[in-house]
Amino acid sequence: MNREPxxxxxxLDALGALDGxxxxxxxxxxxxxxxxxxxxxxxxxxxxxxxxxxxxxxxPSALRARVMDAxxxxxxIKANETAHDEESGFSFGWGAWAAAAGIALLALAGAAGTTAxxxxxxxxxxRPDAGAPFVALDGYGDYAKAKASVVWDSGQRGWWxxxxxxxxxxxxxxxxxxxxxxxESEIFDCGELPAANGCARIFISPDPRVGSMRxxxxxxxxxxxxxxxxxxxxxxxxxxxxx
Amino acid sequence: xxxxxSQDDSRAEEFDLLRRxxxxxxxxxxxxxxxxxxxxxxxxxxxxxxxxxAQDVVQDVFIQIWDKAKLYDPAKGKPxxxxxxxxxxxxxxxxxxxxxxxxxxxxxxxxxxxDESVGVREALSGVDxxxxxxxxxxxxxxxxxxxxxxxxxxxxxxxxxxxxxxxLGEPLGTVKARAxxxxxxxxxxxxxxx
Numbered sequence: 001m002n003r004e005p006x007x008x009x010x011x012l013d014a015l016g017a018l019d020g021x022x023x024x025x026x027x028x029x030x031x032x033x034x035x036x037x038x039x040x041x042x043x044x045x046x047x048x049x050x051x052x053x054x055x056x057x058x059x060p061s062a063l064r065a066r067v068m069d070a071x072x073x074x075x076x077i078k079a080n081e082t083a084h085d086e087e088s089g090f091s092f093g094w095g096a097w098a099a100a101a102g103i104a105l106l107a108l109a110g111a112a113g114t115t116a117x118x119x120x121x122x123x124x125x126x127r128p129d130a131g132a133p134f135v136a137l138d139g140y141g142d143y144a145k146a147k148a149s150v151v152w153d154s155g156q157r158g159w160w161x162x163x164x165x166x167x168x169x170x171x172x173x174x175x176x177x178x179x180x181x182x183x184e185s186e187i188f189d190c191g192e193l194p195a196a197n198g199c200a201r202i203f204i205s206p207d208p209r210v211g212s213m214r215x216x217x218x219x220x221x222x223x224x225x226x227x228x229x230x231x232x233x234x235x236x237x238x239x240x241x242x243x
Numbered sequence: 244x245x246x247x248x249s250q251d252d253s254r255a256e257e258f259d260l261l262r263r264x265x266x267x268x269x270x271x272x273x274x275x276x277x278x279x280x281x282x283x284x285x286x287x288x289x290x291x292x293x294x295x296x297a298q299d300v301v302q303d304v305f306i307q308i309w310d311k312a313k314l315y316d317p318a319k320g321k322p323x324x325x326x327x328x329x330x331x332x333x334x335x336x337x338x339x340x341x342x343x344x345x346x347x348x349x350x351x352x353x354x355x356x357x358d359e360s361v362g363v364r365e366a367l368s369g370v371d372x373x374x375x376x377x378x379x380x381x382x383x384x385x386x387x388x389x390x391x392x393x394x395x396x397x398x399x400x401x402x403x404x405x406x407x408x409x410x411l412g413e414p415l416g417t418v419k420a421r422a423x424x425x426x427x428x429x430x431x432x433x434x435x436x437x
Contacts (some may be wrong), residue, residue, distance in 0.1 A: 011425070015394060016397060016401065017397035017402065017403050020405060046429050048324040048325075048399055049379060051282075051327040051331055054285040055376070058282075063284070064276065064277075064300070067302050067306070189310075203336060
C-alpha cells in the first residue's frame with residue numbers, strides 16, 4: 001500500500017495545516033488505520049518540539065498568582081454556587097431555564113478563522129461528522145435583542161459561535177457557553193463568551209465525550225466561576241432545547 | 244544512557260502530576276505550573292510577540308490543563324507535547340483574534356527575502372543555548388529551504404495547506420510533499436534525542 005498520502009495527511013495534521021476535503025479523508029483514515037493514527041501522534045509530537053526553539057524566557061512572577069486565582073478561586077465560587085443551588089432547591093432543566101430566564105433570541109452570522117486545532121493528545125474530535133453546519137440560538141424577555149448562531153468549521157473541526165445584542169454585564173458576571181449532547185443530561189462547559197459592545201465570538205472545540213450534539217446555550221455566571229452546569233438566567237438557547 | 248534514563252524519569256513524573264491534577268490535587272497543578280511555565284510562556288511569546296498576550300495564552304493553557312487533565316491519554320503523547328500544542332493553538336487563535344496575522348506573515352516574508360533559509364531561522368531567533376535548542380537547530384538546518392518554509396508557514400504562521408500553496412504559488416501537492424518530507428526528516432533526526 002502506498003503510504004505517502006497517509007504520511008502527507010499526518011504531517012499536515014501535525015502542523016495544523018489540514019483543510020478542505022482532506023479533513024474528513026484524514027479522519028476516516030485514522031478511524032480505519034491504527035498506523036495512521038499512530039503516525040499522526042508521532043508527528044504531532046515532532047511538530048510540538050518546534051516550540052522548544054523559543055528561548056526560555058522567565059514568565060512574569062505575577063502570572064503564577066493570576067493563574068492560581070483563575071483556577072482555584074473559581075472552584076471556591078463553584079462550591080458556593082452549588083451550595084446555593086442545593087439550598088434553593090433549584091431543579092436543573094433546559095425547559096426550566098427558558099421559563100426562568102424568559103429567554104428571547106435570535107439568529108446570526110458567520111464564522112471565520114482557520115486554525116487547524118490539534119490538541120490531539122486528549123481532545124481530538126473523533127466524530128466523523130459534526131452534524132448540522134449551522135445552529136441558531138434564541139433568546140427571550142430581557143434578552144430579546146440578543147442574537148447568536150453557531151457554525152461548524154470543517155477546517156478547524158470545531159464550532160464558531162458569534163453573538164450580538166448582548167446586554168452589558170456588571171464586572172461580577174460573564175456570559176458562558178454550554179454544549180448539550182443528544183442526551184440532554186450531557187452538558188459541557190465551553191468557556192466564557194467574552195463580550196464587548198454587545199458582540200462576542202468564541203471557538204468551541206468538540207468535546208470528545210459528546211457523541212452527537214443537540215444544541216448550545218449561553219448563560220450568565222459569576223466572573224471567574226467554572227460551574228459544572230449552567231445557572232440562570234439563560235440568555236440564548238437552541239430552539240431544540242426548549243422544553 | 245543516563246540522559247535517556249533522566250528523560251524517562253522526568254516524563255514519568257509529569258505523567259504522575261497530570262494524573263494527580265485529574266484528581267483535583269492543587270499541589271500537583273502548582274508543581275506542573277512551575278515546571279512548564281517558562282517554556283510555555285516563551286513559546287507563547289514567540290507566537291504572539293506581546294507580553295500581555297503571552298500571559299493570557301499561558302493562563303488559558305493552564306486552565307485547560309486543569310479542566311482536561313482527566314482526559315489526558317499517556318498513550319497518545321508526552322505531557323509537554325500536549326501543553327506545547329495547547330499553547331501553539333491558543334497563540335494562533337489569539338493572533339487571529341487580534342488581527343495580527345498579516346503582520347507576522349509580512350515579517351516572515353521580509354526575512355525570507357534576506358535569507359532563503361530564514362523560515363526556520365526566524366523560528367530560531369533568540370534560540371537558547373540549551374542542548375535541546377542545539378539539537379533542534381541542528382535538525383532543522385538539515386531540511387531544505389522549501390521544507391522549512393512550509394513548516395514555518397504552517398506551524399508558526401497558522402496557515403492551512405491551501406493558504407500556503409496560494410502564498411507560495413505552488414501546487415497543493417507540492418506543499419503536501421514538502422510538509423511530509425520535512426516533518427518525517429525531523430522525526431528521524433529528533434527521535435530519542437529530545
